[in-house]
Amino acid sequence: MRTLTLILLALLGALQYHLWWGKNGLAEYNEAQANVIRQMEDNEQLVARNALLYREIDDLNTGFAAVEEMARNDLGMIKPGETFYRVLSPEEHPQPIR
Numbered sequence: 001m002r003t004l005t006l007i008l009l010a011l012l013g014a015l016q017y018h019l020w021w022g023k024n025g026l027a028e029y030n031e032a033q034a035n036v037i038r039q040m041e042d043n044e045q046l047v048a049r050n051a052l053l054y055r056e057i058d059d060l061n062t063g064f065a066a067v068e069e070m071a072r073n074d075l076g077m078i079k080p081g082e083t084f085y086r087v088l089s090p091e092e093h094p095q096p097i098r
Helices: 002-021 026-062 066-076
Strands: none
Touching: 002 066, 026 066
């Protein structure tokens, strides 16, 4: 009976070792779970970014206001008959040549 108890304890110890530290054990499972959570967070951020890009594309395809805004801001264009004034901050004032 004592021998059987020792054998069962040794078997239980071996199984516990494999469960906690062996291949596909709890340590690897916890690491995989952390990777899944991190990947899901990354995916949520990418979905939000894609939604923003889709809205911008739709706005560019359907409305002229967005095209006009981009032309004014990015390309520095103005409408015919408009006068463009640029207000410089004190850091942007050119120094006089002496």
